[in-house]
Amino acid sequence: MKQKTIVISGINMVEGGIFTILDNCLQKISVFSEKEKIKIIALVNDKSKFNYPNIEYIEFPRSKKSWFLRLYYEYLYFNTLSKKIKPDAWLSLHDISPNVVAKKRFVYCHHPTIFFKPTIKDWKFNFKIGLFSRLYKYLYRINIRKNEAVFVQQHWIKKEFENLFKLKNVVVTIPENVVEKKSVEIQLDSNKIHFFYPSFPRSFKNFEVIAEAVKLLPDSIKNKIEIHLTFSENDNNYSKYLVRKYNLNVFNFTGKISRAEVFGYYNKMDCLLFPSKIETWGLPITEAKGFDKPILLANLPYAKESIGEYKKVSFFDVENPNELAKLITSFVNNTIQYQGNKAIFEAKNQLQDWNSVFDFILKN
Template sequence: MKRKKIVISGINMVEGGIYTILHNALQELSKHIENKEVEVIALVHDSSKFQFSNITIIEIPLSKKSWWFRLYYEYFYFKKLSKQVQPDIWFSLHDTTPNVVAKKQFVYCHHPTTLFKPTWKDWKFDYKIGVFSVLYDFLFKINISKNHTVFVQQHWIKEIFEKRFNITNIKVAIPQFVEEISKEKIALNENKIHFFYPSFPKSFKNIEYLFEAIKLVPEEVLNSCEFHITGLKNNNTKYVNYLNEKYKSTEANRLKLLNKNIMLKYYNSIDYLVFPSKIETWGLPISEAKAHHKNMLLANLPYAKEACGNYENVSFFNLENPKELAEMITEIVAKNHVFQGNKIAYNTNEDLHNWKEVFQYILTD
């Protein structure tokens, strides 16, 4: 049997969630190809972060220096490299479809800003969000029809891609989520109801919506509540400074960004997840709170409903009206809130549920 060669490209996936995607994918692929006639070449920014004995790592350190380097690699250098390597499969893990020569191409699209219409606040507090919302939409289109399959994380994104890019070869690949449950707790006031918004404070995370809702809650109700928001302490970004100045008199437990262990302790300790983000390609805190069987108050948006799945203890609020969330909080304190609940609205039989299934799919002739 002919040895199959696959190139995995993740040259801009250097930190945070996107680095986790790349590392998890390579980890699973390394296991998947054991005792198989498959050769893997991974293109990464920093080779020191990856130790896989059966994967050849090619380091491309200039890939994050500027967008000009990124575009050069995607649309010029990779074509030259692909002619040298002669891969059977080229799998781009970072949204764009490079100009390469390969028998099959695949792309994994997970950057949310192409689905987002930024407001003036987004431009003001992080101009990159505005730039990316325009740039990524353009870059997604380039070569996208060359792919055997385009992977996205949710069905509503698939529907948008089908219309926007006029393609039908789209498959939902649900992000691999490993349930981690903490048995430890954070010491919180047992006489209060605790609401938790774990957020990396970008403007599209819409933290001001939660503050506006808190301001609308009657004082006697607020006395029974505590709101915990991550990323607002020891953080000097424009958006955080704006929030802390504008809402300095609004009471909330402003937390620094938390490591994984402390985050899990919070999930185990709080009563409600609150999640008003304007856009996500998944919404990992929803999965994490669900794994801890927590009550959830979520934005009334497609990403939140799909990430939530079948779940009873959840209600949804409209982002145009913070009064809706304030009324839910008031009902919760009065112990008369009735959860709306949620049901899966899509046929998920054809979905891929982890990296193992993704690689079985792309390596099948």
């Protein structure tokens, strides 16, 4: 049987949730290749970040330098590269359907901003968020019909894509919760109740609702809690604004931390906060659920689909800090009555893990 070649492209996936997607994918396909006769070529920004066997890495260290370079790689250089590699399958993990030659082409779409209506604040602190909310609709459209399948993370996005791009080959692919094997021991004050929100400082992540909720808390509650946020003042203009406006005693600005440290916090924290206004999944939700931790969650469709069947969750309006303040208070006082959540989609209508995705790609 002829060995099949699969290219996995993730040259722009360097941090946060999108890096986790790439890292998890490569970790799982490395193991998958031990049983299947396949050759794997991974296109990445920095190959030193990966150490998974059975994978040939091609590095593109300049891919984040500018959008001009990104588009050059996707629509020009990759065409030449694909003719040289002659892959059986090409999987683009970061939204864009490149101009490549392959027997089968697939794209994994996870950029949420085409469904986001930016405010003046969003334009002010991150012009790209506003721009991408307009631009990505057109970037998604280029070559999208040339794919064998378009992978998305949730059912509500599947419906949006089917309507927006008139597609019939959209496949829901649930992000697999690949637990970090290495976990750093985190030391937290045992006299405090610890909340955690691991997220890069982008305006749609909605840190303000947490800060405004804290301002509403009585001192008797404030003195009992610590909220850990994974950024520092100097990360970007938005983080400077947040730290200077809301430098409250309850906040611990950790700065950027490793995946192993994130999992260390999951292990030690008391409760996850997740108030983001838009996500195509929200990996911390799944990860905290894996640790069986309580979660206070945005009352939005993405969040309910991400959490699935779970008892220890309650929801709040992302524009209403008073609702969140009440939930924090009841959690601290140990009087909280969780709303809970039920799964609304059947597993048979979706791919459940990376192995299912690889089987789907390589079939026939």
